[in-house]
Amino acid sequence: MSTELRRLRNYIDGEFRDAADGRTTEVVNPATGEAYATAPLSGQADVDAAMEAAARAFPAWRDTTPAERQKALLKIADAFEQRAEDLIAAEVENTGKPVGLTRSEEIPPMVDQIRFFAGAARMLEGRSAGEYMDGMTSIIRREPVGVCAQVAPWNYPMMMAVWKFAPAIAAGNTVVLKPSDTTPASTVLIAEILGEILPKGVFNVICGDRETGRMMVEHRVPAMASITGSVRAGIEVAKSASADVKRVHLELGGKAPVVVFEDTDIAKAVEDISVAGFFNAGQDCTAATRVLVHESIHDEFVSALAKAAADTKTGQPDDEDVLFGPLNNPNQLKQVEGFIERLPAHARVEAGGKRVGDKGYFFAPTVVSGLQQDDEIIQNEVFGPVITVQSFRDEEQAVEWANGVEYALASSVWTKDHSRAMRMSKKLDFGCVWINTHIPLVAEMPHGGFKKSGYGKDLSGYGFEDYTRIKHVMTSLDA
Numbered sequence: 001m002s003t004e005l006r007r008l009r010n011y012i013d014g015e016f017r018d019a020a021d022g023r024t025t026e027v028v029n030p031a032t033g034e035a036y037a038t039a040p041l042s043g044q045a046d047v048d049a050a051m052e053a054a055a056r057a058f059p060a061w062r063d064t065t066p067a068e069r070q071k072a073l074l075k076i077a078d079a080f081e082q083r084a085e086d087l088i089a090a091e092v093e094n095t096g097k098p099v100g101l102t103r104s105e106e107i108p109p110m111v112d113q114i115r116f117f118a119g120a121a122r123m124l125e126g127r128s129a130g131e132y133m134d135g136m137t138s139i140i141r142r143e144p145v146g147v148c149a150q151v152a153p154w155n156y157p158m159m160m161a162v163w164k165f166a167p168a169i170a171a172g173n174t175v176v177l178k179p180s181d182t183t184p185a186s187t188v189l190i191a192e193i194l195g196e197i198l199p200k201g202v203f204n205v206i207c208g209d210r211e212t213g214r215m216m217v218e219h220r221v222p223a224m225a226s227i228t229g230s231v232r233a234g235i236e237v238a239k240s241a242s243a244d245v246k247r248v249h250l251e252l253g254g255k256a257p258v259v260v261f262e263d264t265d266i267a268k269a270v271e272d273i274s275v276a277g278f279f280n281a282g283q284d285c286t287a288a289t290r291v292l293v294h295e296s297i298h299d300e301f302v303s304a305l306a307k308a309a310a311d312t313k314t315g316q317p318d319d320e321d322v323l324f325g326p327l328n329n330p331n332q333l334k335q336v337e338g339f340i341e342r343l344p345a346h347a348r349v350e351a352g353g354k355r356v357g358d359k360g361y362f363f364a365p366t367v368v369s370g371l372q373q374d375d376e377i378i379q380n381e382v383f384g385p386v387i388t389v390q391s392f393r394d395e396e397q398a399v400e401w402a403n404g405v406e407y408a409l410a411s412s413v414w415t416k417d418h419s420r421a422m423r424m425s426k427k428l429d430f431g432c433v434w435i436n437t438h439i440p441l442v443a444e445m446p447h448g449g450f451k452k453s454g455y456g457k458d459l460s461g462y463g464f465e466d467y468t469r470i471k472h473v474m475t476s477l478d479a
Ligand SMILES: NCCCC=O
Pocket: 155, 156, 283, 284, 285, 286, 439, 441
């Protein structure tokens, strides 16, 4: 007997709708490998409808006062708190994440980030108005960009949705957001929550695949395309957005170096780095994946890290001892397994290295040592619970290897030597440098990278400004 699957729907112009042509895809819970819902596979007609709704809603939303937008976002934050258990349940089905950690590590920052952007709505800055030419006064207007096409990833579906809609809506834009095809459930619930607070058309959600995303970016309506995803996807978005010179905002992953010097408290560093590497099954663009450790403490560090990995548990969402859940989908599992299968002969698997169980897409906490700078697993993003270790000789080599990848999102340095920490923070070519910590984020500070990690910032006043445009108005004083 087949169980009926829950039907997720698009949210367009204030109402829930199926795809115009009725197409759907099945949505699978990665902790069980079983389908629990269907979602629309949206096509051109759905993208058109969402974009047109957002375009119709834009003038009125643009013309709201910052105070009105703040009030709406504060209501949204309160509603997120009130509906927290529903959001957690949806996110856990989406991702298989541990329930307790989703409650403690995702809901509070998301609510705080929405409140931060509520405040930011009233704090836009520009240069002072003034007479920069005789007889003329100049002023700067900060304006919303327009309709924003936003594509969110599957690793933190609800938090990345917040990072996208909150600054956009706070600045007076309207939004069409597409969740990943593997994780639409929490975003559809977010649409329900926002739908009770925002005017129709201000926030629209369409479900679909890569093709749907391509239609959104190529659409004539949006003035801006924002995507968190792979480098491949980011390059495609940048190329298609260039056809009509849309603004692009790209967060494309990372390969964070974790540089551990010989004066570090090894036990403390290992404890923190293993959590920062394995949290969310390493499916985090800032994960502490690539440890570079000074040769004098290498062996001690590796054996402590291998023990920490062996003591780290992955498993079902309701198991409270679990640090992380499954990989998000079968392709991701295959990708992580592939990196391990292709390890060079000089690599040593110190812990893990294999799938756990045959139900769901779980992978063991893994540590690989003996690696060299040109190895595939050092140069490419694994996006799995795999921490690699390399042994470095001196500060110069550590910097060269840390920077010697195409990604440039986040990094960390571990040392008690303040001067060295400050030197390293200047030399590390990454959008974030943590010192004696790795992975914490705060709403007030920017998240975003350089090089192939993309451009544009999430969070912070800088992220907020990315969703605004600057207009110069000059007036003659003689008329
Ligand atoms: N820790 C949050 C990172 C967002 C992207 O993966």
